[in-house]
Amino acid sequence: MEAWRHRPTHRQVWALATPMILSNLTVPLVALVDSTVAGHLPHTQDLGAVTVGSAVYALPVWSFGFLRMGTTGFAAQAKGANDASALRTVQAQALLLATVLGVLTALLMVPLLPWLVAQMHSTPLMAGRALDYLHLRLLGLPAALLNYSLAGWFIGAQRARTTLALLLVTNLVNIALNLLFVPMFGWGVPGIALASVVGEWCGAFYGLWQVQRVLRELGGQVDRQAMCEWRQWLPLLRVNRDIFLRTLALEGVFFSLSLLGARLGDATVAANALLLNGLMLTAFGLDGLANAVEALCGHAIGARDRHALRRALVVAGGWSLLGSIGYALFFGSAGHLFVNLQTNLPEVRQAAYGCLPWLTVLPVVAVWSYLLDGLFIGATRAREMRDGMLVSVLFFALLAWLTRSFGNNGLWLTFLAFMAIRGVSLGWLGLRLRRQSAWIS
Template identity: 40%
Template sequence: MAEITHARVLKIAGPIVLSNATIPILGAVDTGVVGQLGLPAPIGAVGIGAVILSSIYWVFGFLRMGTTGLVSQAHGTGDSAEVSAGLMRALIIAGLAGLGLILLQIPLFWAAFRIAPASDEVESLARTYLGIRIWGAPLTISLYAFTGWLIALERTRGVLVLQVTMNALNVGLDLLFVLSFGWGVAGVAGATLISEVAGVTLAIWLCRAAFVNGLWRARAIFDRVKLATMARVNTDIMLRSILLQASFTAFLFLGAGQGDVTLAANQVLLQFLNITAYALDGFAFAAESLVGQAVGAHSVLRLRRAAVVSSQWGVGGAVLLGAVFFLAGPWIIDLMTTAPHVREEARAYLPWIAAAPLIGIASWMFDGIFIGATLTREMRNAMLLSVAVYVGALALLIPALGNHGLWAGLMVLNATRGITMARLYPRAEIKARGAG
């Protein structure tokens, strides 16, 4: 098995960082294209429709993480049959989940518009958008599985090719369908659906080894022990992710209680955290793949090496981002908003943003390590404890410090996650020895 080097970590992480960089571009183009229609309703419809679908699909993000952890371990063990079967199981779940969303689309969208009501015109256009895009649900969810499989095998260049191809096709069809054909909101939805079809087609080709090697027989796919392990891993990850999302949702709601200007400032500053996630994801993904392979190979030394080398790059990236946010933060804020009061308010909380990558890097890297080791129960329990501490911190800090207390509470959440998982890390080494 190849040595774990800094170059190998960068080879895994680099394409993920570049792939993530293309994600915001698509949203900007979708908004910009419908904005050329000169009406506010289409912009709102595409925006709310995209948020509804991304919120629904986000629930199935466990499929990406679970597939990476399980398949990387099978790869480390040298079990080619299980490497293929792991992808097939994930695709079956994706297909069934996507079909379920199509069948339940009427009550799902009804509930979404009750939670986030819109004007009659916006809701009507958004329903058009959703009615087209929902047919891509099995495709969108299956892309989580394909991506997880490619990451597990260190084939992140394939992830980059997949993301860039889909986004480029989507942008091109956006321009054609909306600006040339005049299809409006339906054109934006159709462009995305076609790009998803093309994306899954390309993903099948990129993952063709799993389909053509003859190892993915039904007996392997429906192995009871493997299915039970997959169900446990994915359930733990899903619960952990729901708790994490609930924490950020609470942050947004509590920020709204601080006034409109503070709410707007928080929204601007949260974009810095999105940038941080996009930039540092690659190193956490490298940890997932390399740690998983080390656990599969029952090598504690390789596990330590994978954790240390990937984390060194993660920490380096966090330090760099923190410095950039501290030095260039005011300029970035001015790019994001022209409102003087919002600019002033955002600058007041900028030190929290500069500190966020440094405080959060441990939790992000341990997430990658624990996913690779499939210590998902420990991840879930660490998140439960961290959320409890977070709630307590908010209860104490917000009355005393206002919005500074809100940001401090978010730092407490990430710091607690990092500390808690650090204490549980020895279990990864126990598992690598084959004793867990």
């Protein structure tokens, strides 16, 4: 209770969380606009093509989420230690890594697209439109990865308002062009993809411009030896490797949801996409508080302040629980309206209505994994995050096989259990580190 009553920590948490919540909410808003625009096109295959294409594009984008998370942890610890040179060096390493990975991955993805889309068991018409969508979307992949590194560094440096501005530029440009290219110009599915690409590049250029302004305020210089010597990259690369494996496993779960849902029919895969937009709305809202945990816990660890670490966890955890209850009440009372706003296709609506109870329960179950992810990211404890995720995925695979005869409800039950196991495994690992006094050595 003493930690909860510490008013300065409440102010710190909300000073970081408020801009991040606002910026994070624009991300699922983009997905909602994409789905809504596609859902009002004449054919079910258009919505299905955007759904399938988005799932395939998310494979490399989400897999490289370590570019944000790893950067945040190291930047936060450098700021806590008041090491301006380290802060500059982390940024330079992250931007270089993002550029190389973005270009190489986009080139490697092109020949794999037909095979990846084929795994979704889509109809020929839907598959063709999904490929058109993806060939355009890959043009924005380098920009998307640059935005990850930029956002991660700004969060770690406790410049949440700059992160908000970066994501607002990216997502609002995307939304505006969606409404221009599709309803007004009639470009259909390719118009949705092109709007996303332009938005990503606008965000990247804005972020790089902001970087130059921030660097003028910092002291220190980039450690050129750290940039040139392999061993100086190892801490960042090891953390990124483990976060990559953790994210790859998580992405495998979401890809499995799309894959297993697609085998239940076009209406089911489209309905699940609409419901997962609700999960994204929840995740990105609560992740604003998790982002505050990343920055504050990383700062406390860099400053070697155990009391600040505990206060940040208690305050952010309390607000996260209250937020998850609010989301649950929203989906429980307005779930049908949430679905109806995204599509007017009767078969998709009916499929989504049947699984709304799962979406209602999900926020309260999932909140703990988001919060604890923030702690482990700020501490750059990526190995423990990886191990907890692998255990959770094994349980997901087992439950998916056991509930395979229950249709879409069985699929959602399996996913709910997976999110619960994520939180439990991270909590157990965190307590073990606390008993070993390993959070601040």
